[in-house]
Amino acid sequence: MLRKIxxxxxxxxxxxxCGADKIVGTPDKAVLAYAQISMTGDSPNMQAAGFTDEDRxxxxxxxxxxxxxxxxxxxxxxxxAAEEITxxxxxxxxxAMNFKVTLAKDDSDRPVVEITTTPIDxxxxxxxVAAQNDELFALIGMxxxxxxxxxxxxxxxxxxxxxxxxxxxxxxxxxxxxxAPEKTFSVPCAKVTGSDGNVHWAPADADxxxxxxxxR
Numbered sequence: 001m002l003r004k005i006x007x008x009x010x011x012x013x014x015x016x017x018c019g020a021d022k023i024v025g026t027p028d029k030a031v032l033a034y035a036q037i038s039m040t041g042d043s044p045n046m047q048a049a050g051f052t053d054e055d056r057x058x059x060x061x062x063x064x065x066x067x068x069x070x071x072x073x074x075x076x077x078x079x080x081a082a083e084e085i086t087x088x089x090x091x092x093x094x095x096a097m098n099f100k101v102t103l104a105k106d107d108s109d110r111p112v113v114e115i116t117t118t119p120i121d122x123x124x125x126x127x128x129v130a131a132q133n134d135e136l137f138a139l140i141g142m143x144x145x146x147x148x149x150x151x152x153x154x155x156x157x158x159x160x161x162x163x164x165x166x167x168x169x170x171x172x173x174x175x176x177x178x179x180a181p182e183k184t185f186s187v188p189c190a191k192v193t194g195s196d197g198n199v200h201w202a203p204a205d206a207d208x209x210x211x212x213x214x215x216r
Contacts, residue, residue: 023199025049027111027189029103032202035099035115041090049202051196060086073165074136075143076153081163085170092174104186107208111201117185120215124178135168185212 029048036043037051041060046052066083067089071077077085099116105112142162142164146155188205205207210216 010169016119023191023201024196025200026103027201028113029144029201031113031187031189032066032099032101032114034203034209035101035117035213036165038131038210039097040094041086046137047196048200050192050196050200051200052195057197060090063089067170070172075156075162077165077166081167085167088167089174092177096177098180106127109206111189113187113189114184115187115212117213118179118182119213120216121178121180125176128176128178129173133169133172135165135172139165139169179188180215183212185209 025048029045031042031053033045033049035050036045036057037059041063042056043049043051046056063078065087067075067085068082085123100116102116103111104114139162142165143156146159146162151159187209188204189201190201192202194200
């Protein structure tokens with residue numbers, strides 16, 4: 001689930017196409033913006049990477065949809081519940097991850113930025129997430145009972161208890177995300193055209209960048 005979230009977020013931002021126009025922003029600030037917005041949902045450095053408020057909203061919506069999909073086999077989630085758990089998720093990572101960037105190679109075509117952070121530890125996260133989730137079991141039982149009484153998707157979305165349990169069950173998962181010790185990763189950069197219409201720097205290898213942030 002973690003990798004899916006970050007791949008969706010990052011691919012939303014990595015816009016195809018490069019140009020010969022003057023490059024706006026610096027490679028280090030651009031890489032920092034990609035890391036911050038993909039992991040925490042926002043960045044004070046958005047302009048350095050050519051992101052607009054629409055990009056930020058799209059990333060948050062994609063993450064919200066990922067949570068909705070993850071619960072689809074148990075219960076539909078209301079928009080309000082999905083937004084609430086999205087905020088919880090980003091706040092959790094925002095409080096746990098700091099990013100330091102350094103321009104390691106200043107090059108007009110292929111600069112390299114070093115980024116240092118505490119990436120996700122997927123193995124340790126999996127061990128802790130495997131612990132019993134009482135909220136999830138309660139949710140499954142409540143939804144089963146309500147469905148047997150004739151509740152449809154609309155009724156489940158409108159049921160405050162169901163939605164609160166869905167958020168609590170996902171929060172249990174989020175609270176158990178673990179992070180690895182501080183690591184540094186080299187990020188070669190390439191030119192892309194941002195949503196603002198200008199040319200900016202971006203991580204050249206999106207998969208490698210996501211793999212580092214998610215601990216793969």
